[in-house]
Structures are given as structure tokens and as C-alpha cells.
Amino acid sequence: MDEKIYDLIIIGAGPAGLSASIYASRFGIKHLVVGSLMGGLISETHLIDNYPGVEDASGFDFSQKLVHHVKKYGAEIMPVMVRKINKKADRFELALDGGKKMEAKSILLATGTKRRKLGAKGEEEFSGKGVSYCATCDGFFYKDKTAAVVGGSDSAAGAALYLAEIAQKVYLIYRKDKLRAESHWINLIEKNEKIEVIFNTNVTEISGEGKVEKVRLDTPYKNQNELKLDGVFIEVGSDPTVDFAKDLGLAIDEGGFIKINKDASTSLAGVWAAGDITDGSDKFRQVITAASEGAIAARSISNYLKK
Amino acid sequence: MSKVINLTEKTFEPEVLKSNLPVLVDFWAPWCAPCRMMAPVLDELSEELDGKIKIAKLDVENPAHGELAMQYNIQSIPNMKLFKGGKVAKDFIGFRPKEIFADELKAEL
Known part of the structure; x- marks a missing residue:
């Protein structure tokens, strides 16, 4: 010793x-x-x-x-x-x-x-295959692709804004009706044309063939319960x-x-x-x-x- | 001295796929904080496990390496893959402290 x-x-x-x-x-x-x-x-x-x-x-x-x-x-x-x-x-x-x-x-x-993990079906299976917990590490792989960030905190907002610099389209999916991030972040998100915020919605399943291709939402978005995308970033606290x-x-x-x-x-x-x-x-x-x-x-x- | 090999698209095949020893390849990039934390761990392990395993890394930010990153479906880094006989035997995704990773690797050798 x-x-x-x-x-x-x-x-x-x-x-x-x-x-x-x-x-x-x-x-x-x-x-x-x-x-x-x-x-x-x-x-x-x-x-x-x-x-x-x-x-x-x-x-x-x-x-x-x-x-x-x-x-x-x-x-x-x-x-x-x-x-x-x-x-x-x-x-x-x-x-x-x-x-x-x-x-x-x-x-x-x-x-x-x-x-924290999201707890959605498929989260574990697709970890590293489209499910990520670090936007700054993995954002690079979504150039001109579609990604979603799950969460409504400062971290979630920061991740969405970072991804919007790289990806073609970013969904920010949050379970409540109002983001809890600082107003500063919310203003930037509202101004960003690549980011679409989906409120009052949970991601219940992540699926695809070998890699993430879509998520299932518990509330229909534009009449669809499925959202096609290439990656999901988990920022749920x-x-x-x-x-x-x-x-x-x-x-x-x-x-x-x-x-x-x-x-x-x-x-x-x-x-x-x-x-x-x-x-x-x-x-x-x-x-x-x-x-x-x-x-x-x-x-x-x-x-x-x-x- | 670190024995970590810096791979390129040209050396990947001879160093990894045709290697007689198992090879751990770290797909990484300079902007990724956990990748940079992983570097000293890999340096130390390359010395400790010398002769049992080769440790190599491939910078996925380099456009010339893009094809390899795509071929191995790299979407999260650090992404460390253990190659045996030219095939991926095991994936390790995300930063891990040295002792834990050493145990995980030894279990695969």
C-alpha cells in the first residue's frame, strides 16, 4: 500500500x-x-x-x-x-x-x-449505430442528414443548435409544451430554420435495419406516429x-x-x-x-x- | 513509449486485416473530447499488452478515411473495434477508464 x-x-x-x-x-x-x-x-x-x-x-x-x-x-x-x-x-x-x-x-x-438514458425500445440496441449521447462527438457523422435531439434542457438546446450547423434537418422532441432551456437558447432555436421543435411528445421506439432509420412517437406529428431520421441524440438530463x-x-x-x-x-x-x-x-x-x-x-x- | 499505430486508408489492410495478432482499432477524431481522453489510455495499454495485441487508430476526420469509417458504420466515437482474423470480434463504444478497459480486452484475448 x-x-x-x-x-x-x-x-x-x-x-x-x-x-x-x-x-x-x-x-x-x-x-x-x-x-x-x-x-x-x-x-x-x-x-x-x-x-x-x-x-x-x-x-x-x-x-x-x-x-x-x-x-x-x-x-x-x-x-x-x-x-x-x-x-x-x-x-x-x-x-x-x-x-x-x-x-x-x-x-x-x-x-x-x-x-440519463431515455428508456425507449431500441435505445440500447442502436447505441453507437445512430443513438448518441454526445452531439459534439458524433454530430460530424450527420452531415446533410436528419437528426433528432430528445429533451428540452439547455443541453438539449445546445445539442440541437450544434447539430443544425452540420445536419440538413434537426428535430427537437420534448415531452412538455415549453422548452426549459434559457430564453437565450430558445430564441436561437426559434430563429434557426433547420430546427423543428415537436412538443408534448415522447419517443417510444427507435428502429431500423442495422442502423437508426426511424423513431416512433407517442403523439402523432403531422398525422404520423413515425418519424424518419438518421440519428437520435439523447439529452434527457x-x-x-x-x-x-x-x-x-x-x-x-x-x-x-x-x-x-x-x-x-x-x-x-x-x-x-x-x-x-x-x-x-x-x-x-x-x-x-x-x-x-x-x-x-x-x-x-x-x-x-x-x- | 507508446506503440499505437497511426493507420491510413493504405495501411489498414496490411496492419489490421492481415495481422496475425488481434488488433484494436480506435476510430477517433481530434474534436471529440472523450477520444482525446482515450488517447493516453491506449498509449499505456499498447505497452502493457505488447505482443498480445496491436493497438491502432484511424482519424475519421481525414476525408481519405471516410470510406473506411462508412464501411464499419462509424456513427459514434470513440469507437474501438477489436479485429481478429480480419473480422470485427467486438465493439467498444465510448470512453472507458484504463483498468476497466484492460479487463475487457483481456477477456477477449
Whole structure:
């Protein structure tokens, strides 16, 4: 076993974990950041233009800048997944992928959320064959083709606008009668001639011969329950990653999000949480709130470690 | 040192289809964040599994590679296909952490 005991291990390398690391470094906390996706889910976002000072950046570039910033202060970052966290008397033991173990006096959980599946028939079968969860990764394959985005959030709107730059036609299919995306996105969608929004409708089945060719709608659209298309992008929200909260017996809310206090501490001493995984910031899950919770957590942890 | 082979439309056949060893081909593109995250994982695995499997990649953004991408129905990337005897034996779609992917690959060898 690695004999080194960190003051802090940050689990998750998205905006919350990386912001916490920047502050932790500046507070002089010896720490390690572990995460499977460097930069987090935001790295797959096509455009970030609502973070102060960032007018126009791809999610990938933005996340690389965060990683760079963290490294500049000398923090250790390890691209690895944590399997399990065990609480010991005065510390925490982390079992990493590959059998390695690490110990820390405090833990910050910033593992964010996982993309939700739609749950439509054929979704699994056609995954990678026309069903996608990442418009910036796979939009390229729909040049001059027809694609649909399922969902009504900022992510769904962003995906539809991104695809409209490539595809010939984009349907945005949403189960409610009004998109829940920011007005800014809605205005852009309304102005975009390639995008057609289909409200009050669910996709119940995805089908085709070897690849996606059509979807079945639960409400007729232009008198048809079938919609012909080449690809379906699923953007129906995300769920918190709950495994560690369960390992540690942390208090969570009805949606599985970790309950945090004003200083980002959780129901268990020595454990903090920040970002999309928490019920904090009035549940307004944005890069800016994740960064903020990360900073607040780092200060609180710094105070805790001094005691 | 990474032993990952950068494929082209010309080397695909000799390196992949005619290979005696199983070959993992990563169909990827530079704009794809999870593909770029996958790169260091593949670099490390190419060393660890050297002699057991070849690891290669094909950039699908290159128009000259478009035909191969179409032939193998690439619609989501990173899309990693394990070739055995010139045929696709298994697909791995999307980013996966190293240890998990190493186990998945070893199970196929």
C-alpha cells in the first residue's frame, strides 16, 4: 500500500473538483485529484458562453484550461476511477481501479452526474449505430442528414443548435409544451430554420435495419406516429452518481443528490461535496455554481485540517 | 513509449486485416473530447499488452478515411473495434477508464 496520506483527496475532475483543487493548492493543502474524465462532462459541451469572462469557448478547451490551471499550482491529478471509499477511525481509505489504495484525512466528492438514458425500445440496441449521447462527438457523422435531439434542457438546446450547423434537418422532441432551456437558447432555436421543435411528445421506439432509420412517437406529428431520421441524440438530463454517498451513508435528498451545508460539508465529518452531485446552490447546476461550491469546500476543508 | 499505430486508408489492410495478432482499432477524431481522453489510455495499454495485441487508430476526420469509417458504420466515437482474423470480434463504444478497459480486452484475448 502507498504509505502516503493526503490531507485531502478530491474525487471528480470537473469544474467543481478542479476549482476546489485550485483553492486547495493556494491554501497549502497537500491533495490529490482523481477522476475518470479530466475536465468532467462539460468537456463534451459544444459551447460555453455563460461563464463570466468566457464569451465563447468549446467545452473541451475550457476543461483543458481548468486542468492546466490546476497543474500550474502543482496539484497531483490521477486519471483513474475510485471503486470504493471506506471510513476508518480518523481517515478515509480509497480503493482505486487496478487495486491501488490511497488514504486521506478528508474527502471532497465532486463526481457530478451521469447522463440519463431515455428508456425507449431500441435505445440500447442502436447505441453507437445512430443513438448518441454526445452531439459534439458524433454530430460530424450527420452531415446533410436528419437528426433528432430528445429533451428540452439547455443541453438539449445546445445539442440541437450544434447539430443544425452540420445536419440538413434537426428535430427537437420534448415531452412538455415549453422548452426549459434559457430564453437565450430558445430564441436561437426559434430563429434557426433547420430546427423543428415537436412538443408534448415522447419517443417510444427507435428502429431500423442495422442502423437508426426511424423513431416512433407517442403523439402523432403531422398525422404520423413515425418519424424518419438518421440519428437520435439523447439529452434527457442526468442523475447523480450515488455509489460513494451510499458507501459512506451520507444524507441525500429524494433525487439522490448529496445534502450539503453552507460550507459544502456533508452529514459525515471529514467529507465534503460540491458541484452537480449536491443539493446546493438552489439546485442550479451550472459551471459557475460548481466552481463556487468547490471554492467554498476548499476553504472549509482548510479550516478543518488546521484544527 | 507508446506503440499505437497511426493507420491510413493504405495501411489498414496490411496492419489490421492481415495481422496475425488481434488488433484494436480506435476510430477517433481530434474534436471529440472523450477520444482525446482515450488517447493516453491506449498509449499505456499498447505497452502493457505488447505482443498480445496491436493497438491502432484511424482519424475519421481525414476525408481519405471516410470510406473506411462508412464501411464499419462509424456513427459514434470513440469507437474501438477489436479485429481478429480480419473480422470485427467486438465493439467498444465510448470512453472507458484504463483498468476497466484492460479487463475487457483481456477477456477477449
